[in-house]
Amino acid sequence: MFFIMEKNYKKILVTSALTYANGYTHLGHIAGSLLPADIYVRFQRLLGRDVLYICGSDEHGTAIEMSAIKENITPKEIIDKYHKSNKKAYYDLGMSFDIYSRTSTDVHRATSQDFFMNLYNKDLLYTKTEKQLYSEKEKRFLADRFVIGTCPVCGFEEATGDECENCGSSLTPLELKNPRSKITGDTPVVKESNHFYFPLSKYQQSLETWQGTKNNWKPNVINYCAGWFKKGLQDRAITRDLDWGVPVPVEGYDEKVLYVWFDAPIGYISATKELFIERNNPDGWKDYWYNGETKLVHFLGKDxxxxxxxxxxxxxxxHGDFVLADNVPANEFMNLEGSKLSKRRGNIIYVKDAVEKINPDTIRYTIASNMPENRDTDFYWSDLQAKNNNELGAILGNFINRTFVFANKYFDGTIPPQNELQDIDTNIKLRLNSGLEKIEADYENYKFKDAVTDSMNIVRDANKYFNDTEPWKAVKENKERCETIINICLQLVHSFAVIFHPVLPFSTEKILHMLNKGKEDLSWDKAGDFVLKPGHRLNQPEILFNKIEDSEIEKLS
Ligand SMILES: [Zn+2]
Structure with a gap:
């Protein structure tokens, strides 16, 4: 209603960074990319926009092959296990993907190979002979994490072929001192291998020009890229000597696979293709990816x-043809109780475990209200308890509950009429509408933390309205006045079902059911209008947020 799109976009294509399928996903992933993307997508759907939410599992790369060797099962068994588990956990947490796919599908393999061949046929790629570490014992090249050794920068003895965990240096296997195979401990030899390179350096100028047109990107993203541009972009090898991955579709190279960071982002395209195959419209994906009228937004963590x-x-x-990102709203990291929420350090909360123990909307609300949008933030269980009890329960739940108690007790569970309005009544409606305008701007500008705060502030004012109008007095002294007050409070309950829907999808569905209203009333356009008709019958209320006791929090921390 108040919205002006910055460009004439007709479609919105939202991606959330693919989840790496070699382990269970943790709350840091939720804070980094999945929840902001889901909130954004749900908000766009409330506005009636044509929006797709694409995500999936990233199932290639050395870490998966490594996990398979460690667990003594095949890479396929590894990815099946974690893909299935992570996907379920995400849906349990209310992620509203249009598709949650995976990069081990035939469609993805073909799409990645076609993409590669497009560049190859245009002579954009070149090959280079590289010296690489090779294990005679295992008869394989030791790429990235298959080799460990001493970091040349800090002397850490367990650095891997791609990075040093201790000092954060980005490494190549040949830089390691005293290299050895991660699996057998074998000392590798240096052997030559031929690889395809993508000429990234040639695109620096175009990338800088393109980013120069983006005046709404987050400073962390712009600054990060500026750092890379300043150093000068280097060409990148896009093939690897591995067994697991998308085979390179060129004769003589068919024992090699595409580098995981070449094929993974193509996963957004192949997942969109799969979605439209499911929808019996196999060319439908082109309307999103080939169309300059699409707003492409990538959500991701800063890494x-x-x-x-x-x-x-x-x-x-x-490649040409494809739409480029309109925005890349990267988040910083969320730490657990002050320490890094990272798989490698073992200090983690798995999504699958959290959703079993805690109301998923409480998890979403807690993370959204402390989202690491501009700097790293900390997740505390005590904070989750406080958000649940003092805000969701004591402010939102309380307003809805006291309104329903009145409607049931004095108006037979129906919506009372709205009689003559006083200033206090028109003021709360004005307050609602100015709040909506602010929240809409928050969502459009990727300020989800502000959106949560601004949403809850309207409920605070609604509670104040309830207190100030004193319906418990009015019901005895002036029943007509009480009808108007409770009518307005019920209208506000409906508004809150819409406003909070992006963050609290499960609870807002319950609220709609309590109001005996359908999905058609879940529309941003209706959030500011008082749409409920007098005489409409309500359903029985239910508790939305159970109190979380100290004893429960002690068990979780
Ligand atoms: Zn180091």
């Missing part, structure tokens, strides 16, 4: 900025 703001856009430019 993935280079791939989404530099590498993938350069690939798309090289």
């Amino acid at each position: 993935n900025i280079i791939f989404h703001a530099i590498f993938f856009p350069a690939m798309l430019m090289a």
Whole structure:
């Protein structure tokens, strides 16, 4: 209603960074990319926009092959296990993907190979002979994490072939001192291997020009890219000597696979294709990806900025035809109780465990109200308890509950009429509408933390309205006045079902059911209008947020 799109976009294509399928996903993933994307998508759907939410499992790369060797099962068994589990956990937490796919599908393999061949046939790629570590014992090249050794920068003895966990240096296997195979401990030899390179350096100028047109990108993303541009972009090898991955579709190279960061972002395209195959409209994906009228938004954590703001856009430019990202709203990290929420350090809360123990809307609300949008934030169980009890329960739940108690007790469970309005009544409606305008701007500008705060502030004012109008007095002294007050409070309950829907999808569905209203009333356009008709029968209320006791929190911390 108040909205002006910055460009004439007809469709919105939202991606959330693919989840790496070599382990269970944790709350850091939710805070980094999945929840902001889901909130944004749900908000756009409330506005009636044509929006798709694409995500899936990233199922290639050395870490998966490594996990398979460690667990003594096949890579396929590893990805099946974690893909299935993570997907379920996400749906349990209310993620509203249009598709949650995976990169081990035939469609993805074909799409990635076609993409590669498009660049190859245009002579954009070149090959280079590289010296690499090779294990004679295992008869394999030791790429990335298959090799460990001493970090040349800090002397840490367990650095892997791609990075040093201790000092954060980005490494190549040949830089390691005293290298050895991660699996057998074998000392590798240096052997030559031929690889395809993507000429990333050639695209630096185009990327800088393109990013120069983006005046609404977050400073962390712009600054990060500026750092890379300043150093000068380097060409990147896009093939690897591995067994597990998308085979390189060129004769003589068919024992190699595509580098995981080449094929993974293409996963957004192949997942969209799969979605439209499911919808019996196999060319439908082109309307989104080939269309300059699509707003493409990538949600991700800061560790993935280079791939989404530099590498993938350069690939798309090289290929041609595809739409480039409108925005790349990367988040910083969320830490658990002050320490890094990272798989490697073992200090983690798995999504699958959290949703079993806690109301998923409480998890969403807690993370959204403390989202690491501009800096790292901390997740505390005590904070989750406080958000649940003092805000969701004591402010939102309480307003809805006291309103329903009145409607049931004095108006036979129906919506009373709205009689003559006083200033206090028109003021709360004005307050609602100015709040809606602010929240809409928050969502459009990726300020989800502000959206949560601004939403709850309207409920605070609604509670104040309830207190100030004193319906418990009015019901005895002036029943008509009480009718108007409770009518307005019920209208506000409906508004809150809409306003909170992006953050609290399960609870707002319950609220709608309590109001005996359908999905058609879940529309942003109706959030500011008082749409409930007098005489309409309500359903029985239910408790939306159970109090979380100290003893429960002690068990979780
Ligand atoms: Zn180091």
